[in-house]
Amino acid sequence: MATTEPAARPGDERRIIVMMGAPGAGKGTQAERLATALGLPHISTGQLFREALHGDDPLGARVRRYVESGGLVPDEIVVQIVRQRLAQPDAAAGAILDGFPRTVAQAEALDELLARSGTSVCAALYVEVGADMLLERLTGRRICSADDQHVFHVVARPPRTEGVCDLCGAELYQREDDAPETVQSRLDTQLPPMYEVVDHYADAGVLYPVRGDKPAEDVTQDLLHALATIRASV
Numbered sequence: 259m260a261t262t263e264p265a266a267r268p269g270d271e272r273r274i275i276v277m278m279g280a281p282g283a284g285k286g287t288q289a290e291r292l293a294t295a296l297g298l299p300h301i302s303t304g305q306l307f308r309e310a311l312h313g314d315d316p317l318g319a320r321v322r323r324y325v326e327s328g329g330l331v332p333d334e335i336v337v338q339i340v341r342q343r344l345a346q347p348d349a350a351a352g353a354i355l356d357g358f359p360r361t362v363a364q365a366e367a368l369d370e371l372l373a374r375s376g377t378s379v380c381a382a383l384y385v386e387v388g389a390d391m392l393l394e395r396l397t398g399r400r401i402c403s404a405d406d407q408h409v410f411h412v413v414a415r416p417p418r419t420e421g422v423c424d425l426c427g428a429e430l431y432q433r434e435d436d437a438p439e440t441v442q443s444r445l446d447t448q449l450p451p452m453y454e455v456v457d458h459y460a461d462a463g464v465l466y467p468v469r470g471d472k473p474a475e476d477v478t479q480d481l482l483h484a485l486a487t488i489r490a491s492v
């Protein structure tokens with residue numbers, strides 16, 4: 259049936275959803291699951307960067323220069339990449355942003371960008387996991403010394419015999435990257451800016467925290483429930 263109603267029916271607004279969570283909170287997995295459940299594209303900035311790096315457009319070349327020199331990609335370029343992606347037809351009804359915004363400056367740039375088309379972030383979903391569990395998840399990986407495709411996790415996928423690869427019997431080891439001190443210093447760098455972004459969305463009245471220390475399916479249900487309450491209250 260053709261519609262002649264105004265476009266601004268509350269339930270039909272463009273839904274821009276921001277996924278937030280510390281490394282190890284399962285944010286990427288949840289973004290993926292929500293995207294499927296809601297029929298919206300999952301826009302991962304990590305993925306966009308990888309694509310930009312391999313693309314041949316001028317923006318990709320600029321990203322490559324920063325990445326190759328080991329520097330951070332400036333906000334202006336990050337925002338430009340996200341803006342281009344949001345302009346794609348599949349994002350017309352909305353999108354789930356994963357890995358962006360990382361800083362308050364990026365969050366403000368996103369607000370401005372959306373305001374130009376009369377929209378705003380409808381929900382910032384925050385998957386909360388306590389520090390102890392984050393450390394457990396992030397330091398539990400064990401790699402086979404004979405084949406680095408044989409990957410285990412002391413909690414999530416333990417080998418039958420501690421320290422021994424199930425697949426080939428070789429010794430398992432912990433990567434430098436997964437050592438507690440390395441993980442802790444990474445968290446110390448990454449968490450403070452994330453908390454500022456969390457506060458930004460709390461101030462805007464669109465923050466929805468959900469406990470992430472449950473099975474992934476339960477977390478997804480809680481997130482969908484949080485989104486349903488927003489729609490019901492519009």
Ligand SMILES: [Zn+2]
Pocket residue numbers: 402403404405408423424425426427428
């Ligand atoms: Zn092995």
